[in-house]
Amino acid sequence: MLSESISTDLEQKKQHCSCAHCGLPVPASMYHPENTRMFCCHGCETAYLILQDDDELRNTLQERQQHSNRDLDYTSMDHDAFKTRYVRSLSPERRQIRLLLEGIYCSSCVFAIEKLSQYLDGVISSRVNLTNSTVTIEWDPEIVSLSVIAQTLHRLGYSPHPVDDDRFAEIGRKENRKRLINLAVAGACAGNAMMIAFALYSGVFSGMATEHLHLFRWTSLIVATVSLFGPGSLFFQSAWRAMQTRTSHMDVPVAVGLLAGYGLGLANTVLGRGEIYFDSISVLVFLLLIGRYLQFWQQRKAVHQISLLKALTPQYARRINKENLGQQITESIPLDAIEIGDELEVRAGDLIPVDGLIRSGKSSVDCSILTGESIGVPVIAGDHVSAGTMNISSPLVIQAECLVAHSRLSEIASLVEAGIQSKTPIVQFANAIGGYFVSIVLLLAGLTFLGWAAFSLELAINHAMTLLIVACPCALGLATPFTIAIAQARAARQQILVKSGDVFEQLQNRGTVWLDKTGTITEGKISVVEYQGEAELIPIIFAIEKNVVHPIATALVRDLASKKEFSLTDRIEDVNSLPGYGVCGQINGATIAVGSEKLIEKMTLSISEDLNVRLNQFHQSGLTGIVIAVDGTVKAICAISDQIRPDASIAIEQLKSAGWKVGILSGDHTEVVNLVGSQLGIPAGMTFSQISPEQKLEIIQNSSRQETTIMVGDGVNDSASLAAASMGIAVHGGAAVSLQAADVYINRPGLLGITVLMQGAKKTVRTIRFNFAVSLSYNIIAAGLAMSGMINPIIAAILMPLSSLSVLTIAFLNPAFRENQS
Template sequence: MDCSILTGESIGVPVTVGDHVSAGTTNLLSPLVIQAKCLVAHSRLSEIASLVEAGIQSKTPIVQFANAIGGYFVVIVLLLAGLTFAGWATFSLELAINHAMTLLIVACPCALGLATPFTIAIAQARAARQQILVKSGDVFEHLQQPGTVWLDKTGTITEGKISVVEYQGETELIPAILAIEKQVVHPIANALLRDLVSTGELSETDHVEEVNTLPGYGVCGRINGATIAVGSEKLIEKMTLSISEPFKKQLNRYHQSGLTGIVIAVDGTVQAICAISDQIRPDASIAIEQLKSAGWKVGILSGDHVEVVNKVGKQLGIPEEMTFSQISPEQKLEIVKESSKQETTIMVGDGVNDSASLAAASVGIAVHGGAAVSLQAADVYINRPGLLGITALMQGAKKTVRTIRLNFAVSLSYNIIAAGLAMSGMINPIIAAILMPLSSLSVLTIAFLNPAFRVDQP
């Protein structure tokens, strides 16, 4: 069974009579007779969907600084206008009305109101052009304080597809291997068919006969009277295959390297082996180093095997205590929830098994090729391969918040200086009417000059 939609494990899982199979998983080989044990509303996928909904609803939107002070601004301006009128009324009623009106004209809440949404809107538009889709401006604020970045393995750190990384043995066997593998539907068969370069084709008189799939082991068949078996290392014991010492040592090396060994036997003797793996993305190491340099802790949350996950973590310099393997979607959710209580937590994933964690994290990031439910749960969708989009998002977020703060400083400074000039009688209503739109224009100009997510920026 292909259980990757729930576990993230890239290699099929064998099942036998009495085993539990979940809705949403894919049968790869033999016909199955299954008994439904619960309604769809109580299935594993529905439970994960419920966790996603709960995670989204539990998020509290960050109240923007402008919204917090906007209400007070009007009250303060009205009070200052009253004080201006009262102060100047002792000298001249005409001057009192003139200066109070000047204050009401020149004081500009528009600049304060535009500072945040306009800067965020421009940043979101530029990020979208770089295939980084940010749903909410809250994301930029969350990314200011470094915390922990949790990465899913399959499809996020790795390519998400099995590839043949090495073949050792007689190349004359390859056409026969491909002929056998064409008879089955399986991720490993697909990898062999895609990556093994055939040195020739079987002749028209060569027929593949008696093809049998051995769930959890491999596949075997007969070509020109010879029995050819292709499968995992467990096939050696299953079919009592003889294997040479050099091949044994090579399979050992594959195992230590976190690779999966495949054996090819002819008439009971192993004559070739190959290694398959879900390859790490080329930019993964660079992206993780950049995250660490920026002060973030990086960890792996994966449903895959311990040896595979630990090997990936070691290759990328991730500490063993930050590497979690063979964990369920519910366990991922608990780890993310606990982490979120202590610090800013980012979850990066692509599958249904990541969706609840994406919704519960401070910022959930779905990566290129993700499942629909993960895109719904995430705050950000990076629609380009690799992990460097994450570092681009963080750099852009810092620049965007810096621009927002600059806009606030400019807007508040303008209002303080303008109010002082109006109250002291140094400007009249006409000058005030000219100055007022200039404050909004200055805020818009600064927002446009925001360096975040520019094409010429890293």
């Protein structure tokens, strides 16, 4: 009896832990002992209820809605801007949308979702694609809204999201479809032309009636005409546009060769003599289109790899609508619907959707996307915040100051995209060679025709057509931009953002690399090691520095705040930044200044002998001094320390070994800068200290006139120098303005990213030059074979795409910026 009882209990537990619909084990997340039936997923649960025709279904949906711990606010999907972007109108009573769903696991999930029309009035159909987890829904907007459909899907356990098919992706799909259709038609024509050719060749040996011979020749003419002026028309369209604009294009010799062969075959067909070449022409068009499609596919692959900035803003925003009696209602809207002046609610943990001014609230903001610094920046009412940054701690109400497309994040993305799309000098050089090459090929084809015409007109046309087809200037035109684009994409994956391919060329010329000290050579993690002066000044220092974006200000706020408990009731007014010096402001009529020792000379500050002696002791210890002055008198001083980056010495040695001179430009005290320079092996003549941003800019400008000059910096005060240098590199932790001014942004700690960039640039340029050599060698050899009659048009059609694919393959095999590169 005991064994039977145990067996019964085990069987009950087994049934209790198995899905009531499919019998699979129930995962921990779906295990609810209090339920009489349990399921392995929401799909099985819904499918079971539908098949049982159980009234429990609607109760279950309502219960999930009440107990859902996720935001069910899908009202933004009912907004006109959202509908314009994502919803397709099939008829006045029929709308269609494709949504990406979370949580689709099995066929039961598909069954549950595709039965949506049975338990939600107004839904006409819902078709699920299990491979990409999307559903295509058609519904009647007069009966049910899209937000209700989305909420229902969410309650079923499948959170919906819009599938963001941007315009370029849609164009790419249409182009891909068009090319495949042309390829299919050309392939059918080539197959039929070859079958007819086999019949004609058979007739040569076994004999063929004259009427049958003419029938096959004319049929072959019709097939070739469909192939040439159908799918093959793109060659003529491109050649015609090139002639209209008087530009050289690789399709010009191809079109001339195809027309020459077709004209000769047409004449022989009408006259009933000679070869007709229609099988060769049809196969030729097919092979050329295969080559073009492979190039197009490689292009799409390369473009996909260059996707540097993804969606860094939320999908929707919460707009506050003020109604009568002061009541506020929050409306969910898509980002495109945000207008200047709209007040938006940003909850803790949300991304800020647009640049704006904080109207109410107090929180911390993660600005790492713009500054590289993940430490939260405190913000209060009156502060400005940027799109893409994250609200960390408390809700905020912000007022939109611009449209989403005009935010700082969008402007940075536009700078990057513009740099990627720009044509570098080496690309322009390749295009110029391609243009001359077309003219040379046409000239050689004419000479080939004249040379062979003395022996046979058919041979002359055949060999000239072969030359026109086999010569491939496209390899020159494609390989260089592809090599650059792929190098940029791989560099981006290593957190090295290269705005323009010009960078790779400029790095081939040796010159001088100027390094900023604080935050570039040093880690930028500054700490206050000593404070000497009046303790009552600490709250004032905190108040004036908390709104400053600079590593020193961050250190003062963090370290000094822990030294004294205080609550500041007086407000700092007229806060002004003094780039290269510090910051000053007014409090209770007193002028407060906090900054480097250069403030003493700039503002003619007085300082006691004791404080001055202590400052000198700071310098001798390699520490940086900070002064705090009230009404022209230094009342307190701080000593701050910043450790040299562990890889700085290695990176500088590698730069020197590569032939670069290295120097330091800093606004810090002379003794501190010299100490850092000596530790890194930088001679005293290449270290400049206590210089202002204007002096730093002057040094960079003078250096740029003499040689290739690279400026490496991270702060706002470096932006002018970054822009003036031959090439500016903004490093990890830098401000957004330095990123905009620089040609390269290295979003990885340390200086070794600079050497990785230089090594990658060297390999990229080497690959480009190798591609030049391969392409020119191929064309010289192929042209010689064609002119001597050693290859025919079919072989030429095979060799032509192979030449392009070979250089594209070399571009993809470029060893630059590989993941294992240190």
